[in-house]
Amino acid sequence: MVFFSTFVAVCGSFEFGSCVGYSSPAQFGIMADLKESYAEYSLFGSILTIGAIIGAITSGRIADWVARKGAMRIASVICIVGWLTISVSSAAPLLDFGRFLAGCGIGVMSYVVPVYIAEITPKNLRAALATVNQLFIVTGALFAYVIGALMSWRILALTGIVPCLVMLVGLFFIPESPRWLAKVGQMKEFEASLQSLRGLNVDISQEAAEIKDYTNFLQQISGDAIMNLFQRKYIHSLIVGVGLIVFQRFGGVYVFLFYAGTIFESAGFSSRIGSITAAIVQIITTTLGAVLVDVSGRRLMLLISTVGACLGCIITALAFVFEVHLRRFIEISGMLVLIGVVVYLGFLQLGVGGIPWIIMSEIFPINIKGSAGSLTILVSWIGSWIVSYTFNSLFDWSSIGTFFLYGAICGLGVLFIWKLVPETKGRTLEEIQASMMNGRRY
Known part of the structure; x- marks a missing residue:
């Protein structure tokens, strides 16, 4: 049941990827059919992040309320409504509105899917399944x-509906x-859910008692304002959660994803x-990361990944050194940029x-998870918008300097992870959260 539930949830992740990936292959078809300029199409591509910001603001509250x-x-x-709107669009305003709706949807998905997976999985499988x-x-x-x-771009839009229907x-x-059910006091449903997830013949008494005790403790100390x-x-917890997202976004992730072409x-x-x-x-x-994360631990994988992303930025910057200043070796530039982008994205993932x-x-903790999750996702999408919006200006200023800048941010990210990010491998959610609240025990 844990594996099946994870599969259903990550249909939302597949939807997320489809939305992000849609704008690149659809670009020239949409521009030709709807007579859009590059500026108009840039609005279509970027309005996804505006919708995602709206979705992010509401995601935690929605997940707590319903x-x-x-x-x-x-x-x-x-x-689904967003994709249908895109597929029937005959003018830019309707097209952009559909893209905006899709962004709102994936803004909510980007929060609720990893939270749901973390809350249903046992500690020995949590990271591997979350990496899915x-x-x-x-x-x-x-x-x-x-x-x-x-x-065509219209048919491609309709394919985006499929993962939503499966979900x-x-x-x-x-x-x-089960942790949400415990939070809202539905104890009978909580035990039934946990039993379903762990197996009908499994003794869940110890895990259930720990979740109940910790949930009661959290509700006594503060609410979710x-x-x-x-x-x-x-x-x-707030510094770690928001800080990791800041270094991820401003380290160039959406530049390499949106502007790889x-x-x-x-x-x-x-x-x-x-x-x-x-x-x-x-x-x-x-x-590979899904296999290794529960073996090597989160912290080590983050450090290796961030160092590799920094290296990818440096190689990409060197490619443009050859392209701008050493044109007699221009053939090296193309090979280096391929290596740089592949190294960056490979280590990133x-x-x-x-x-x-x-x-x-x-x-x-579950008593602040809604507000904290909304804030983290909001920072994520605002960062995505800032980085994707400023890239062309930075690239025109200096293609070399742009990627050295992203590399420097990745380097600072390594120091942040080394100093502040704890190892969470092999620990229950309750153990992790209690240890981060200034060492308090419940």
Whole structure:
């Protein structure tokens, strides 16, 4: 049941990847059919992040009010309406509105999916199954790249509905998060859900008692108001959760994902070959990360991944050194940019692409998880918008300097992880959260 429930949840992750990956293969078809300029299409591409910011602001509250399954249902319906709107659009305003709706849907998905997975899985499987979230995001993007090369942008939009339909059907057959049920006092349903997830013949008494005791403890000390996040006992969790997302976003992740084609073409390499190669490498390294994260631990994987992302930025910057200043070696530029982008995205998906979401779902106690999750996702999407919006200006200023800047931010991220991020491998959610509240025990 844990594996099946995870599969249903990560259909939302596949949807996320499809939305992010859609704009690249659909670009020239939409521009030709709707007579859009590059500026108009840039609005279409970027308005996804605006919708995701709106979804992020509401995601934690929605997941607390209507439960984790209810939030996934709402997000799926919003995405379906968005894709249908895109597929029938005959003008830019309707097209942009559909993209905005899809962004709202994935903004909610980006919070509720990793939280649901973390709350249903036993500690020995939690990281591996949570990493499947990132694997399905990458697979969804690759699906959009490949299918988009074979069919029109309208048909490609309709394919985005499929994972939402699978999720909507699957949600009828999986249990609600037992920790959410305990939080709202539905103890009979809580025990039934936990028993379903652990197996009918498994003794759940110890785990159930620990969850109940910790939930009662949290409800006594504070509620889920936004200002409660800034109490001293939660500051460490907040710094770690938000800080990891800040370094992930401003380290260039959405530059390499959104503008890979531009980066390849600018250095004289085929964007189609480069993008598909990078997507395949991401799937391989994400799968490898899922295998290793519960063996090596979150912290070590984050450090290795961030160091590798820094190296990828430096190699990409060196590619443009050859392209700008050493043009007699111009053929080296194309090969270096391929290596740089593949190294960056490969190491990114090994750890820092997905593990921050695992840690975010682990470190926030359930009494502040809604507000803390909303804040973290909001920072994530605002960062995505800032980085994607400023890239072209930075790239025009200095292609070399742009990637050295992202590399420097990744380097600072290594220091942040080394100093502040705890190891959460092999510990229950209750143990992790209690230890981060200034060492308090419940």
